[in-house]
Amino acid sequence: MGNEIQDPGIGTQFKRPTKRVINRDGTYNVIKKGGQRGFRDIFKYMIEISWLRFFGLLFAGYIGMNLVFTIIYYLIGCENIVGIRPDGPPAFIQTFFFSVQTFTTVGYGTLSPTGFPTQSVATIEAFIGFLSFSLATGLAYGRFSRPNSKIIFSDHVLYSKYKDGHSIKIKLANERDNVLLEVTAKLILTMDKVLPNGEIEKHYFRLPLEIDHIELLPFTWTLVHKIDEESPFWGINKKEIYAANPEFLVLLKGFDETFSQHVHTKRSFITSDIKWNQQFSKIFAPNEDGVIEFDVKDINQIKPENDE
């Protein structure tokens, strides 16, 4: 077929049917083993989690680290911490507060170390507090500086009337306020062919879009693939489509003006995401002042075609 392309990186021969290769949210649905883990994976994790979890983990680390040092000071002997009061909370608790005052470099001085072992441990703890600070700052900035444009896609792929035939439609919008420029979309389709020996041969198609590049994305953008003679959907019926286990992959890239960064997003749709003979509702319109207004949550508004 005309639009068939080479393997875009996924593979072509499989011994049995595969689940979707790209999850709905664009991550890979693959179990990769043997990869090297490192400190940077922690970084990756720490910048991808939510702010709540991020602060929570930092706080847990802070308490945990202080507990470790408290135990060390306690084992050396609390008598080496000047200022622990017999009439105060238990010595372990007071030692914990001494540790906090050292780690954060508050150092009121009402609790202070004495003797070589305790002073040495305090020297190390202050250094670790110092380092933790640097690392937390690096993490905070790492979180801040990731591009924060967030493209949302319609939940469904529509099979819709278009001009004098049919089309495949997917809708998207930028959920955030930052400005995306020079946005380019690619729509790739995977279809399985079952070989006589039961193995699966994946075929890939680049589905041409009516518009595949826009300069600006202020509102929404509907990707439209017209089903013409070149299209893999030309002349096949619903049943044949389902049999081919199709997976649609949208690859989007643009330039985030706010952070001067190139951003890429991907999104995958499978058979159960297809809606037949539906159209997306138009969700943006000028209000009374002539200013265009819309609600990004309306991106999923669709209507049956006979309603038109």
Add this chain to the structure above:
Amino acid sequence: MGNEIQDPGIGTQFKRPTKRVINRDGTYNVIKKGGQRGFRDIFKYMIEISWLRFFGLLFAGYIGMNLVFTIIYYLIGCENIVGIRPDGPPAFIQTFFFSVQTFTTVGYGTLSPTGFPTQSVATIEAFIGFLSFSLATGLAYGRFSRPNSKIIFSDHVLYSKYKDGHSIKIKLANERDNVLLEVTAKLILTMDKVLPNGEIEKHYFRLPLEIDHIELLPFTWTLVHKIDEESPFWGINKKEIYAANPEFLVLLKGFDETFSQHVHTKRSFITSDIKWNQQFSKIFAPNEDGVIEFDVKDINQIKPENDE
């Protein structure tokens, strides 16, 4: 018409006339609802405001955060802060200073916490001071590292004589000292067509420029669109132009050598920004030493064409 292009992302059918879609300063004139807000929007806000406001907000946050902790310490009981002097300012004020000394980790020690509850709160406050520091550093660097090239545009679009016909001219310059390289400009025109049913159909045109790419931008750059047979302005008069509610959109991109970043700028002009039969004055010239000199504020110097 020859230069007509596909929708660059704005839409083509509207129920009524729209106001400008791009504001003068390049931001979108759109009311977007339902978008998700998050911590990163605070970041975006904090890096886009002026330095004065930035420092002001940080200071307000610092005072506010300390007030919150002061209230907590006060409710627990000021007797748990060792060193509050009966002959000093009111206990609340002294508690506030204790809070400051904890938050900033100064910790002179003349004021210090005692008892489990107060010490625990101080443990949390020192942690929050610690985090605030990290976040403020992230914000400061985020502000620093944004590209600081600032393109200024002429206030007007000129309709000027050019060669043996006419042209549309827009002037621009880099207001800052940093170096922009490989600067590329696109000029897009929107014109409305009123349909019989009163709806508006927007048409888009890419206006070809005499020069649309320069290697360097040391001085000023005048974008010139020659009105030839292919141009949407060919053979139509002023009244027809006004009726079409034209909006000019300049999209500029370049590479900021100082920060090794790609930068994009956009600017919109509407009907009221058009000046007829005017020319931009030449504003840069070699001085007595042969060094070229100009004042970026002169970018708006224009003169009627019969003066020439």
Add this chain to the structure above:
Amino acid sequence: MGNEIQDPGIGTQFKRPTKRVINRDGTYNVIKKGGQRGFRDIFKYMIEISWLRFFGLLFAGYIGMNLVFTIIYYLIGCENIVGIRPDGPPAFIQTFFFSVQTFTTVGYGTLSPTGFPTQSVATIEAFIGFLSFSLATGLAYGRFSRPNSKIIFSDHVLYSKYKDGHSIKIKLANERDNVLLEVTAKLILTMDKVLPNGEIEKHYFRLPLEIDHIELLPFTWTLVHKIDEESPFWGINKKEIYAANPEFLVLLKGFDETFSQHVHTKRSFITSDIKWNQQFSKIFAPNEDGVIEFDVKDINQIKPENDE
């Protein structure tokens, strides 16, 4: 020969045979003298070493810096440090702890400076502690923000059957979990020609690949150069190949979605890395749930061709 290209930057005439120009790991095998060294080379070093070594060096610097200040305070006179206890560790040790408390800004106050000289040195030490903190934070973030995709390559270049002829094959995979998009590969071959005067003339070839661009790299990618009439390997035998001292250079670039950065990797293979008449084993396959699974360490699994 058809695929011969211009010098890609390495040079063409050498007085004697050269060792590989690109090391196995992609670094240059060259001795460059006279280059300017600077503070930034320290940065480069500090962000490229392992985390263990990084923390170790920071700790060594911390101890070293404190020793320097301890000596200065000691020379000025320990009597200028209030709080040194005659019944404690030696004065030098106590002075060291005072230095630590100043450098880290812990400042318990049980040790404090007095007199102009000691206070002045403490003023400088606190400033240097302050700066060290800034630099350490910069280094930590510099380490975090480097792209952490890590491409691993097969240890060998295979000479394998392919379609109705032969091919050169190299396999690669992304060892980490982050997502690489739009990956492009170039395969360049260097071959030496010995001139009558004993000098070496290097010839360069761009070896066309069956697929040289993939959209996604979820699993592995095998680069395949088909040996056709245009190929420099067409019609020459093993002995002639070894005589030409071939060096294969793979240049890979892609976009790391996690960090929104373009990344480049290179890898070099020499004669001893060639394996004749072998094939790479297929190492990824759907598991029982249909999810594709593989172990990146299996990238070197090869098998003789007659096994097939």
Add this chain to the structure above:
Amino acid sequence: MGNEIQDPGIGTQFKRPTKRVINRDGTYNVIKKGGQRGFRDIFKYMIEISWLRFFGLLFAGYIGMNLVFTIIYYLIGCENIVGIRPDGPPAFIQTFFFSVQTFTTVGYGTLSPTGFPTQSVATIEAFIGFLSFSLATGLAYGRFSRPNSKIIFSDHVLYSKYKDGHSIKIKLANERDNVLLEVTAKLILTMDKVLPNGEIEKHYFRLPLEIDHIELLPFTWTLVHKIDEESPFWGINKKEIYAANPEFLVLLKGFDETFSQHVHTKRSFITSDIKWNQQFSKIFAPNEDGVIEFDVKDINQIKPENDE
């Protein structure tokens, strides 16, 4: 002439002869007035100066800021600083040390504020110390993260024999150890034409290079423009060349693998930089081990052509 191009952004008509438009080091030789200055210009300045000057300025700012606060505390009254000793250095000096202990958050506690006014100023000072820290960290990282590849160019442009004719040659190398990939060079020539009215008309030429793109830059690269029939140097003599006041502009771009950044460099040469009938010496060669060796400082080694 065949290679003439449009104005690359410099202008074409000048009332009198101009000095070089691009300085030797690539900066613009232009006096720009009226540009807006801001906090970010300080940032730009602080990241471009040498490390010595950078640390010096930070230290000066540290001392200066503390002096300002010392004066404020002094005016409020030193009796509000607990711990100033009558037998110590003058009160102003002791107040300065108190300020330092507050600004850096060391806070030993031997000096501490009392009373509302002094405590309030200390609250502000600790905040400013806090902020200074953030800004210094931002600056330090800004300095670290700038691409540190440094291209050095030969001091001269050579007019050299090349193949069966002549050429213009410029040599360059990467002075640092970091790896530049995909390096592309453009060579632009400006020549003046004096109009009958004494005004200057600048003409621009793109001088095609024998090789204008290299994949790697491990050693040196000699840019070669062959003077053929299309070249503006074809058939004109030395005197005519000098009369045209030529300026050569080299624009180089590449990808710095170490920092994953695109980098651009430019360099300008004028009449006095031309050397006639000279060749660059070959400065890199394999040493006894076959490893290629060179000294970047040898980039200016040239020899008269009759020596060959």
